[in-house]
Amino acid sequence: xxxxxxxxxxxxxxxxxxxxxxxxxxxxxxxxxxxxxxxxxxxxxxxxxxxxxxxxxxxxxxxxxxxxxxxxxxxxxxxxxxxxxxx
Amino acid sequence: xxxxxxxxxxxxxxxxxxxxxxxxxxxxxxxxxxxxxxxxxxxxxxxxxxxxxxxxxxxxxxxxxxxxxxxxxxxxxxxxxxxxxxxxxxxxxxxxxxxxxxxxxxxxxxxxxxxxxxxxxxxxxxxxxxxxxxxxxxxxxxxxxxxxxxxxxxxxxxxxxxxxxxxxxxxxxxxxxxxxxxxxxxxxxxxxxxxxxxxxx
Numbered sequence: 001x002x003x004x005x006x007x008x009x010x011x012x013x014x015x016x017x018x019x020x021x022x023x024x025x026x027x028x029x030x031x032x033x034x035x036x037x038x039x040x041x042x043x044x045x046x047x048x049x050x051x052x053x054x055x056x057x058x059x060x061x062x063x064x065x066x067x068x069x070x071x072x073x074x075x076x077x078x079x080x081x082x083x084x085x086x087x
Numbered sequence: 088x089x090x091x092x093x094x095x096x097x098x099x100x101x102x103x104x105x106x107x108x109x110x111x112x113x114x115x116x117x118x119x120x121x122x123x124x125x126x127x128x129x130x131x132x133x134x135x136x137x138x139x140x141x142x143x144x145x146x147x148x149x150x151x152x153x154x155x156x157x158x159x160x161x162x163x164x165x166x167x168x169x170x171x172x173x174x175x176x177x178x179x180x181x182x183x184x185x186x187x188x189x190x191x192x193x194x195x196x197x198x199x200x201x202x203x204x205x206x207x208x209x210x211x212x213x214x215x216x217x218x219x220x221x222x223x224x225x226x227x228x229x230x231x232x233x234x235x236x237x238x239x240x241x242x243x244x245x246x247x248x249x250x251x252x253x254x255x256x257x258x259x260x261x262x263x264x265x266x267x268x269x270x271x272x273x274x275x276x277x278x279x280x281x282x283x284x285x286x287x288x
Contacts, residue, residue, distance in 0.1 A: 014190075018190070018225055019190075019193070019225075019240070021190065021191045021192065021193050021194070021195050021223070021240070022191060022195060025195045070144075070148065070152065071144070073145065073148070073181065073188050075180070075186070075187055075188040075225070075226060076188045076190065076225055
């Protein structure tokens with residue numbers, strides 16, 4: 001078995017409908033800071049790591065499980081991720 | 088019979104000593120438990136305040152994967168009382184033992200104040216300290232404590248919720264046990280939780 005290593009980037013954001021106090025604070029301040037015309041600011045988080053898996057499907061399944069159970073909280077978050085097999 | 092209260096020590100449970108002092112004050116017995124324990128024999132489990140694992144990722148996220156969570160889950164399923172205070176509440180939501188989640192306060196600030204809350208089951212009003220950055224409750228849990236002047240922005244002004252025999256409160260009854268602390272309202276509230284628990288109406 002030749003295990004592969006994947007470069008992963010996970011993006012975690014608050015679900016629509018969950019108020020983002022950091023995004024609101026930034027959004028409210030932007031005009032007076034000289035950045036007019038910007039609305040609906042949402043702040044998220046990016047987590048990068050390398051993961052071992054036999055193939056891309058395996059990597060996808062491991063990352064999804066990690067996000068479901070740990071990196072994101074399903075009560076408030078949604079997540080997307082990208083995989084790069086040229087790690 | 089004296090109630091045995093197991094207080095869990097996670098790395099960063101800075102509220103452990105306050106919780107232990109309050110538990111002894113109400114006449115219960117303190118059993119120190121570790122986050123790596125896989126079993127225990129106590130009547131009540133208490134997860135104290137603080138910042139387990141430095142609040143890395145999200146408050147409670149790492150602690151929710153601790154070995155001790157499984158025996159806590161069994162204790163709760165058997166109807167045993169579980170109390171989470173502050174960070175302990177956050178850990179219980181992250182572990183799925185209580186519904187919902189705790190988000191950064193609406194103000195974006197760490198809120199520290201003596202606040203008024205109402206016990207929804209009795210109508211009683213209490214003065215208890217709040218000290219948290221992530222105290223904004225989001226979810227549909229049954230409210231046990233409601234903020235009367237909510238500084239967090241919680242849904243329905245929730246300051247504490249209950250599900251089955253599991254209770255989570257963002258205010259700190261264990262820090263309101265002496266006149267010098269500005270309130271003694273925590274004594275009777277904590278005593279009642281330890282002696283009889285609080286179950287979903």
